[in-house]
Structure formats: C-alpha cells, structure tokens
Amino acid sequence: MEQKLQRKHDRVIVAGGGPVGSVASYLLARAGVPVTMIERATDVVLDYRASTFHPPTLDLLEDSGITAALVEMGLVCPTVQIRDREIGKVAEFDVTRLKNETRHPYRLQCEQFKLVGFLYKALAQIPGIDLRFGHEVIDIRETEDEVVVGAEHDGSRIEVRGDIVIGSDGGRSTARKLIDVAFPGLTYPEHFLVAGTRFDFRAHMPDIASVNYTADPVRWFMLLQIPDMWRILVPVAPEVSPDDAVSDESLQSSLKTIYPRPDDYEIVVRAIYRVHQRVADTYRRGRVFLAGDAAHLNNPLGGMGLNGGLHDVISLTDRLIAWWTGKADAAILEGYEPQRRPEAINAIHAITTRNKKLLEERDPAVRARNLDEIRRTAADPERSYQYLLDATMISSLRRSAMIR
Numbered sequence: 001m002e003q004k005l006q007r008k009h010d011r012v013i014v015a016g017g018g019p020v021g022s023v024a025s026y027l028l029a030r031a032g033v034p035v036t037m038i039e040r041a042t043d044v045v046l047d048y049r050a051s052t053f054h055p056p057t058l059d060l061l062e063d064s065g066i067t068a069a070l071v072e073m074g075l076v077c078p079t080v081q082i083r084d085r086e087i088g089k090v091a092e093f094d095v096t097r098l099k100n101e102t103r104h105p106y107r108l109q110c111e112q113f114k115l116v117g118f119l120y121k122a123l124a125q126i127p128g129i130d131l132r133f134g135h136e137v138i139d140i141r142e143t144e145d146e147v148v149v150g151a152e153h154d155g156s157r158i159e160v161r162g163d164i165v166i167g168s169d170g171g172r173s174t175a176r177k178l179i180d181v182a183f184p185g186l187t188y189p190e191h192f193l194v195a196g197t198r199f200d201f202r203a204h205m206p207d208i209a210s211v212n213y214t215a216d217p218v219r220w221f222m223l224l225q226i227p228d229m230w231r232i233l234v235p236v237a238p239e240v241s242p243d244d245a246v247s248d249e250s251l252q253s254s255l256k257t258i259y260p261r262p263d264d265y266e267i268v269v270r271a272i273y274r275v276h277q278r279v280a281d282t283y284r285r286g287r288v289f290l291a292g293d294a295a296h297l298n299n300p301l302g303g304m305g306l307n308g309g310l311h312d313v314i315s316l317t318d319r320l321i322a323w324w325t326g327k328a329d330a331a332i333l334e335g336y337e338p339q340r341r342p343e344a345i346n347a348i349h350a351i352t353t354r355n356k357k358l359l360e361e362r363d364p365a366v367r368a369r370n371l372d373e374i375r376r377t378a379a380d381p382e383r384s385y386q387y388l389l390d391a392t393m394i395s396s397l398r399r400s401a402m403i404r
C-alpha cells in the first residue's frame, strides 16, 4: 500500500503541540517539510510533569540545536541515587561512566514547558509553517488521496488538508480515538503528587544527589533538583481526594517527612496526576501515526515517557523527511511501528514498573532483598554499567537500531 501512498497537498498535520508534537513540527519544518501544527492551548502550558532528558535523547537532538537550548536552560546531573527512607543512601549510579557511549553523559533536568516555550518561538521564525494555536482537533477523515483534520476554533469549525497526520495530542488523544485504536493497560489507583520548593535540600542532606529515588513501604518519594528549585513526587492514597492532596497541609506534611523542620516550606509548584501504563494497539492507521503519550503512557519513575515520545518522533520524522526528499519511498514509513512500539513495552514499561516495585515494596523481607540486589548491582562495575545503559535508554535505542 505504501508504494501507492501519494502526496497531494505536500503537508504534514501535527495534532497536538505539546513537547512531542512541537519537536516533530520543528524537525520537519527545518528540513523543509510543510507543517500545520494544531494545538488546543493558546500558549505554552505550565506543565510540571517531565524534567529529565536522557543522554541519547540529547545526542539525537544535537544537530537540530534543541539540545544546546536544553543544556542552556537545564541542570546537568551526573549521578542518580537509590535511597531508603530509614537507611539513607543504598546505591549511587554515576552516569559520567558512560562517556564513551554518549556525548552527554549525564541526566539533564529541564522542565518540559521550557522546551515547549523554546520551540514555539523557534517555530514562529520558520517561514511557511502554519501554527494553529487555540484550535482543538475534533475530527479526522481519510480518503484514498488525503487526510482532512477538522478543528474547532472560537466556536467555528475549520478544516486542514494534508497527506500525513501525527497524532501527538497526549494520553487522552482525540486522534487515537478518532482512528479507533485501543489503548489497553492499567491505571494506578493512587495519584502522583508533585510539589516544588526553593528550600535547599542539599544544604541539609549533604549526601543526596540531584536525582534521588527513595523507597518506603508507605510513602516512597522522588526528590529531584531542577534549575531553580527542588521537586518532590509522592504517591497519594486512592481514598484521598486530589483537592485534599494538593492542600497546604498535605504538601507541608509530605515535605516535612522528607526533611523535618519547624518552619513551613515555601511551595512554588503543586500539581497532581493520574498515572497509567498503557500502549496503543497500533501506532498507525493509514495516513495517521501516533507518537508520545498518545501512543504510550507510563509511570514517571525513570523519566522515560517524554524521552520515549521524542524517540518516536525522531524515528518518524527521519522517515517522513527521507520520503519527502526522495531518498526513500513511502514504504520506509512501515518501519516506524516495529521500531518504536516494542520499546514502549520492553524498555519503558519494563523499567518503570521495576522502579516502582522497588520503591513501594511492603514486605520487609522482599524489600531488604531488593535493596540488597540494587546495592550489589551498583557495587559491581559490569552490572552497574549495564544498569546505566538500560536506565539512560541507550540499550533501548541500540536494540531498535536508532543508535549504534
């Protein structure tokens, strides 16, 4: 079928301009592929989800200039710790050991809205790109020679015609629903609470790293340094309402169990999320491709969702650009799903599930065994190296032949 796929309008429509859709639009537009990006929001949304960028993502985005912008806006974090609330440090992994595998041997912490802000400005400077903010995709219709996307804007309906649609409109993807693709998996019963404070945890807990995963049978937590604050991520029991969970009282109590102090913390960011592990049954229906959260969702323990979504659009846009520029025929698009979908399962889901189990284990014997295992992994040079390759997604990208 791909051999017959024709381009009638010479245009890719990107449905959803979050980080994944914006990067897709930028990579296509700078290669000369005409793009219409349709985004429901009218401007950058302050989204307190992703902040971690892994080394190979930075390598793969280097040529585009995105990496330089991220590094300038972000914080370089060379080590990652696994801790236990009672014991303290259990294991430390030094990402700089990967210096022969990557040009960016560290985790970079930069909030996803800063990436989106950078891209919206950069996209606006590319002549000919069609940016439709404040437009909500409501309809996708495909015929033999085109795809028509209907969107609502200020109460009116508009249509955009193109050859390919990238559905990058997030976990509740309208694009995915419109092309009737199932999204099986699970939703965790607990919510995940994010809070940000300018309190300097390292001044009071000198042995922590910038990225810390702390196990606890009741309230595990993640403590993460980002450029201008520290961020915590904690689970909220299913019976607690989201409103109660983000109340001052609840946030102060979460922060004070991490580092007790008589004064209240200054809280500058608060947000609550529902978290899922799901993978779309297929990443493609005809001319419509799914990428990012529209294609796969996972828990945030490991910082892999956005990275995986960026790997999706790097693969997909490379293929589209090769087709557009005549270096390959449309059959190259067939390789997208087999390259990316297995990694959502074998890398992203496998590792984030493992991480969550390690942090939340309640059985004291299993918990002690798991922590001992991670301690031994960190102490063994070969096993810790492999752990680092997996945790930074280098193994995943090698397995799928996106990097050598």
Ligand SMILES: Cc1cc2nc3c(=O)[nH]c(=O)nc-3n(C[C@H](O)[C@H](O)[C@H](O)COP(=O)(O)OP(=O)(O)OC[C@H]3O[C@@H](n4cnc5c(N)ncnc54)[C@H](O)[C@@H]3O)c2cc1C
Pocket: 015, 016, 017, 018, 019, 020, 021, 038, 039, 040, 041, 045, 048, 049, 050, 051, 052, 053, 112, 135, 136, 137, 138, 168, 169, 170, 171, 173, 174, 175, 192, 194, 233, 273, 274, 275, 291, 292, 293, 294, 299, 300, 302, 303, 304, 305, 306, 307, 308, 309
């Ligand atoms: C607490 C938390 C922490 C996380 N931390 C990390 C991390 O450190 N590293 C990491 O890699 N990942 C992390 N993730 C995951 C990461 O946030 C997501 O994978 C990422 O946001 C996905 O980007 P996206 O562009 O696919 O989707 P989204 O960010 O959801 O963007 C979708 C965009 O589509 C738009 N849209 C939606 N519907 C429509 C429509 N009908 N028409 C037009 N536009 C539409 C939305 O307005 C939005 O701008 C975290 C997740 C959580 C919950």
